[in-house]
Amino acid sequence: MYQSTITLQINNNAFVKDPASTDLGKKIISGSIDLISELGFENFTFKKLSQHISSTEASVYRYFNGKHQLLAYLVLWYWSWQKYRLALRLTNIEDPKERLRRAIILLTERVSEDSTFSQINEIKLHLILISEASKVFLNKDVDKDNQLGYFTQYKEVVNRISEIILEINPSFKYPHMLVSTVIEGSHHQRFFAEHLPRLTNVIEGEDAVTSFYVELVFNEIEK
Amino acid sequence: MYQSTITLQINNNAFVKDPASTDLGKKIISGSIDLISELGFENFTFKKLSQHISSTEASVYRYFNGKHQLLAYLVLWYWSWQKYRLALRLTNIEDPKERLRRAIILLTERVSEDSTFSQINEIKLHLILISEASKVFLNKDVDKDNQLGYFTQYKEVVNRISEIILEINPSFKYPHMLVSTVIEGSHHQRFFAEHLPRLTNVIEGEDAVTSFYVELVFNEIEK
DNA sequence: TTGTTTATGATAGTATTACTATTACCTTTG
DNA sequence: CAAAGGTAATAGTAATACTATCATAAACAA
Numbered sequence A, B: 001m002y003q004s005t006i007t008l009q010i011n012n013n014a015f016v017k018d019p020a021s022t023d024l025g026k027k028i029i030s031g032s033i034d035l036i037s038e039l040g041f042e043n044f045t046f047k048k049l050s051q052h053i054s055s056t057e058a059s060v061y062r063y064f065n066g067k068h069q070l071l072a073y074l075v076l077w078y079w080s081w082q083k084y085r086l087a088l089r090l091t092n093i094e095d096p097k098e099r100l101r102r103a104i105i106l107l108t109e110r111v112s113e114d115s116t117f118s119q120i121n122e123i124k125l126h127l128i129l130i131s132e133a134s135k136v137f138l139n140k141d142v143d144k145d146n147q148l149g150y151f152t153q154y155k156e157v158v159n160r161i162s163e164i165i166l167e168i169n170p171s172f173k174y175p176h177m178l179v180s181t182v183i184e185g186s187h188h189q190r191f192f193a194e195h196l197p198r199l200t201n202v203i204e205g206e207d208a209v210t211s212f213y214v215e216l217v218f219n220e221i222e223k
Numbered sequence C: 001t002t003g004t005t006t007a008t009g010a011t012a013g014t015a016t017t018a019c020t021a022t023t024a025c026c027t028t029t030g
Numbered sequence D: 001c002a003a004a005g006g007t008a009a010t011a012g013t014a015a016t017a018c019t020a021t022c023a024t025a026a027a028c029a030a
Helices: A023-039 A046-052 A057-061 A067-090 A096-108 A122-132 A142-147 A152-168 A175-195 A208-222 B023-039 B046-052 B057-061 B067-090 B096-108 B122-132 B142-147 B152-168 B175-195 B208-222
Strands: none
Touching (some): A023 A046, A023 A067, A122 A175, A152 A175, A175 B175, A208 B175, B023 B046, B096 B208, B152 B208
């Protein structure tokens, strides 16, 4: 089953036919997470995917218009899932500073197993976010895709955290900028730590990425 | 002519045959800057480029193994140019804080015409940097490309600015992380301002991107 | 001057990718 | 049991990303 208890609702423009509604659809999602994280988005094709899940190219095209739309779906799912996790982690936390600290940690930390949505491998999905997510918007169709709602979940996450920032410092001028800088930045830094360490600072026995961004955010808004 | 006064030396692994050495090579560079900024990297092909410059696909392949290598060359050229501009802007400035401020402005501001290298349209090249540069490293060949030296110029820029930061605050733990966050972040913010404004803060009559990052850097290292 | 290298162009061809269309089977549901 | 919907199998197209071969013209060297 795609999920055991909770369903995350994804914008219906991000698919042709809802992959959560059938067995084949679920196999397409889990299979694409495997293959994209293994091969990278450029080397990933619907032909390889259909072979991987013992189906056919034509069948995959019934769910998604192409691999770009599939990636957009995965990213949308990821942000919808993060929104859900964010709500969980902040329940009953009153102090806005503590709420903000927890939010930044959630956004920047490494993802570990989450068994709530059994068909999705969240660890692999997080790797896809790090290396591939920016390709969803960094192209000439971005305005069209934006109108289709591909980025709504991401914007909502940014918005919610911006609101916490404004609670702490109502006169801070750049809350959205700060939050999207932290999100995109932490993805890049994790990638750099793995492949281009001279562009980051890897510190033994410390999650430098998370500590750096927590510190950065508080220095910026509390100055 | 490719340049009127100064030549920027580019790593010879980033091409098959040096495009700066022939007329056709120079047309390939200026033509690809036009076409990539116009079409986006995904829709750019060597066939379209060869038609644009009235040459043939096969001839373009004599200079670059493929469009990925061409993009890597352009990005390398850009960072080599920024290194040169950085050196110019910091000459005779003694105060490390002022050096840092000028460096951050250089990295984050919009690029305007520079007539030094007449064959290169730096404004279009900067647009390519914003939307396409991360695609050079965000793929499965990154380790191979790193060994070929595709990122040396970028690393050097990051390194030079990190050194200024350490002059100001020798105990700061994350100089490289801060600098690469600022560079990648400012590119993203300019893209967001244009296409996804809810992810950033656009402020009337202010270059919000530059002011945000200058403030961010000083708050972080002087806290 | 002749010969030789080098650069480019012209042409052709291959494998892969990104799709589209058609048909037919096999379930589920009514 | 029949209709409807979902899926598989097959085939085909256009574009992409190359590679190879040959001709020609300019450059340069003997």
